[in-house]
Amino acid sequence: MFKKILALLMVLPLLVFCKGNKNNPEAEPNVVVSGERDISIKADGGAITFTVTSNVDWTAEADEEWLSVYPESGEASEEPVVVTLTCEANPKMKNRSCNVFINAPKTSICITVTQIGDPMAGAAPELISGSTVQATNPLVEKFLTEVTYEDKTCKVDTKIFDYYGGFGGKVGEPLTWANWGTDWPDGDMPMQYSIRWSKDALEDGPMTLHMEDALSWSGDLEIAAGSLYVNITNLVPNDSYTYKVTSANGKILAQGSFNTIGTLHQVYFHGDHDKGNIKGGGGRNCRDFGGWKTIDGKTIKYRKIYRGGRLNEKWSPYPLNAQGEKEVLFEGLGAELDLRGESDVMFTPAVAGLDHCAPVIEQGGKTMLVKDAAKTKECFEFVLNSVRSGKPVHFHCSLGRDRTGTLGILLFGILGVREGDIAKEYELTYFAPVGYSVSISDQKSNPTPTFKNTRMSWVYSDVVPYFWELAGDGTFAQGVEKYLLDVAGVPQEDIDEFRSLMLE
Numbered sequence: 001m002f003k004k005i006l007a008l009l010m011v012l013p014l015l016v017f018c019k020g021n022k023n024n025p026e027a028e029p030n031v032v033v034s035g036e037r038d039i040s041i042k043a044d045g046g047a048i049t050f051t052v053t054s055n056v057d058w059t060a061e062a063d064e065e066w067l068s069v070y071p072e073s074g075e076a077s078e079e080p081v082v083v084t085l086t087c088e089a090n091p092k093m094k095n096r097s098c099n100v101f102i103n104a105p106k107t108s109i110c111i112t113v114t115q116i117g118d119p120m121a122g123a124a125p126e127l128i129s130g131s132t133v134q135a136t137n138p139l140v141e142k143f144l145t146e147v148t149y150e151d152k153t154c155k156v157d158t159k160i161f162d163y164y165g166g167f168g169g170k171v172g173e174p175l176t177w178a179n180w181g182t183d184w185p186d187g188d189m190p191m192q193y194s195i196r197w198s199k200d201a202l203e204d205g206p207m208t209l210h211m212e213d214a215l216s217w218s219g220d221l222e223i224a225a226g227s228l229y230v231n232i233t234n235l236v237p238n239d240s241y242t243y244k245v246t247s248a249n250g251k252i253l254a255q256g257s258f259n260t261i262g263t264l265h266q267v268y269f270h271g272d273h274d275k276g277n278i279k280g281g282g283g284r285n286c287r288d289f290g291g292w293k294t295i296d297g298k299t300i301k302y303r304k305i306y307r308g309g310r311l312n313e314k315w316s317p318y319p320l321n322a323q324g325e326k327e328v329l330f331e332g333l334g335a336e337l338d339l340r341g342e343s344d345v346m347f348t349p350a351v352a353g354l355d356h357c358a359p360v361i362e363q364g365g366k367t368m369l370v371k372d373a374a375k376t377k378e379c380f381e382f383v384l385n386s387v388r389s390g391k392p393v394h395f396h397c398s399l400g401r402d403r404t405g406t407l408g409i410l411l412f413g414i415l416g417v418r419e420g421d422i423a424k425e426y427e428l429t430y431f432a433p434v435g436y437s438v439s440i441s442d443q444k445s446n447p448t449p450t451f452k453n454t455r456m457s458w459v460y461s462d463v464v465p466y467f468w469e470l471a472g473d474g475t476f477a478q479g480v481e482k483y484l485l486d487v488a489g490v491p492q493e494d495i496d497e498f499r500s501l502m503l504e
Contacts, residue, residue, distance in 0.1 A: 029055065029105055030055045031052065031053075031054040031104050031107055032052070032054070033050060033102055033109050033111070034053075034080070037110070037112065038112050038114070040113075040116065041114070041115040041116070043118040044089045044090075045087045045088045047084050047085065048085050049082050049083060049084050049085070051081060052074060052081050052083055052102055053077075053078070053079070053080040053081070054074065055076050057073070057074070057076055057104065058073065058074050058104040059073045059102075059103045060072055060101070060102050062099070062101075062113075063099045063100075063101070064096070064097075064098035066096065067085055067086070068085070069083065070086070083102075089118060090115045090117055091122075093118060093119060097112060098115075099111070100113060120229060123196070123228075123229045123231065124194045124233075125193055126196055127258060128258075129255075129256025129257060130258065131258050132258065132260070133191065133193055133260055135236065135237040135239075137186075137189060137266060139185060139431060140264060141263055143160070143428075143431075144263045144264060144424060145263060147160075147163075147424055149420035149421070149455070150420050151418065151419045151420050152468060154455045154456060154461050154464050158427070158455055158456050163430075164185065165185065165187040165430050176449070177443055177449055180434045181434075184433045184434065186433070187431030188266065188284055188285050188431045188432040189268045189284075190233050190234055190266035191233065191235070192231050192232065192233035193232055194229040194231050195209070195232060195243060197245060197253040197254040198228075202253075203247040203248065203251055204225065204248070205248030205249075206224060206225050207222075207223040207227065207230075207246060207247050208220055208221070208222055208245070209244075211244075214240040215239060215303070217302075217303055219332060221330045234267045234268065234327070236265045236302050238260060239259070239260045240257065240258075240260075241257060241260070242255075243256060243258075264291065264428075265290055265291060265302055266286070266287050266288075267287060268283060268284065269282050269283035269311070269324035269327045269328050270320070270321055270324040270327060271320045271321050272319075272321045281319055281321075282321075282324055283311050283319060284400070284433065284435075285308050285309040285399065285400040286306060286394070286396075286400070287307060287428065289304065289411065289415075290302030290303060290304065292415075292417050293417070294415060294417055294418075294503065295417075295477070298504060299504055300417070300502055301501075301502055301503070303392050304393075304502055305383060305387065305395070305502070306333065306392065307395055307404050308394060308396050308400045309400035309404075309435075310340070310396055310397070311336065312346055313346070313398075314346065325350075328350070328351045328394075331392075332392050333391075334354060334355060334386065334389070334390070335382070335386035335391045335393040336350060336354045336393070336394050336395075337358075337383065337394070337396070338356070338396065339379070340398055341361060341363075342360055342362065345360050355393075357382040359378045363403070364403035364405060364406040365402065365458065368407075369406065369410070369483065369487070374489075376410070376488050377490055379395070380410070380411075380488065381494065383498075384501075387498070387502065399429075399437070400429060401429050401436065401453055402453065402458065402459050406459055408422075409460070410463075410480055413476055413477055415499060416477045416499075416503075422464075423455040423460065426459075426460050427455055429451065434449045437451040438450065464476075
């Protein structure tokens with residue numbers, strides 16, 4: 001009898017472990033996980049491991065997609081199973097957390113994994129003092145430097161679809177209404193760079209970026225406390241800049257200088273993304289009139305007139321966010337001309353403090369010039385008054401395409417830019433995303449998100465021949481001047497003053 005009892009005692013531990021496996025489904029689970037229940041991973045990612053020893057079958061799962069678990073299950077066994085947790089670098093400054101659950105019948109063990117935020121997340125390529133950097137987006141730069149349009153050829157051809165920017169010219173899979181939100185190349189956004197400083201130099205409180213350029217522009221931008229960098233963008237090409245980052249008590253964290261190259265002064269102001277879509281947020285399709293040459297050898301001054309898409313709308317705060325509003329003021333804008341119609345026009349500025357005008361224009365093209373000639377005059381006078389007052393003006397409709405394009409053709413024309421060059425500037429809207437170059441409402445009539453409004457169609461081919469007709473045997477600028485004088489009723493002295501203020 002004693003020997004039987006002794007043998008039973010020796011077997012009992014094995015029964016406890018095996019009970020509950022496939023042959024013993026009613027056993028009490030005994031699941032042991034090694035290590036801490038709170039795990040930290042570095043910002044640059046990597047892998048960590050722990051072991052699971054269980055007398056029952058188990059599964060492992062994470063409640064966030066950024067963390068992968070391997071293996072995702074195991075069978076009852078006396079041997080511990082190594083579980084590996086893996087993640088990529090944290091793309092944000094803030095820490096992120098995830099729960100990993102080891103689940104078995106009647107039991108669940110939770111392990112919390114926290115990945116440290118990357119203090120340099122979102123930083124653009126570093127700007128090195130003394131360097132020369134590209135200001136214009138390379139996609140736009142390629143189009144502007146390679147394409148030449150002759151005057152009076154807008155109904156002959158267009159070259160815009162030969163260039164990768166919007167839909168046409170894309171290598172591989174074309175853009176569709178399903179993938180434009182992730183695959184659009186953002187050609188309408190200028191290059192950006194980051195000014196950086198060491199963590200050891202940080203002090204309490206917010207910081208300030210001060211920048212100046214050789215064109216007598218200067219601006220100050222607040223930087224959030226604890227930041228190790230500030231991104232800069234909206235740079236004027238062929239310019240020289242100095243910069244200084246100071247703490248709240250005046251300590252200099254970074255300073256230096258750099259030069260820029262490029263063809264166009266593009267502008268972008270930050271905004272929140274619409275309904276989770278990663279494209280379309282912010283002040284898009286925006287660019288400066290400055291830098292374009294006239295037929296008599298003069299140059300349009302920078303930071304006087306900007307054209308682009310909407311900066312606000314009735315249905316939500318989108319597109320500008322608080323950072324975007326600060327950037328508008330940092331750029332130096334002082335006035336806003338809203339060309340939208342009754343359904344979506346705003347009668348208050350997108351950023352508090354801007355002078356504002358909203359004449360309510362329903363349609364671009366020749367209709368805007370003739371039927372709404374009085375409102376077109378109002379637009380011209382508001383632009384002139386803004387420039388006269390030293391308040392750079394941003395004019396826009398909803399997309400920055402049709403009504404904005406009409407006024408843009410008129411203003412470039414009266415300043416004496418060659419009509420073929422105006423055509424190139426007009427087609428730059430092609431590089432803006434859906435919601436600017438192409439209206440989302442076009443889905444039924446346009447099976448792919450293709451920008452149809454080239455210089456060969458709608459506004460450009462409607463407006464430009466009209467001005468050429470008014471010019472007779474004269475220049476395009478003379479045709480636009482005749483329109484302003486005889487149709488819109490703008491005084492000659494205003495036209496002359498506008499040219500003197502805008503050209504150098």
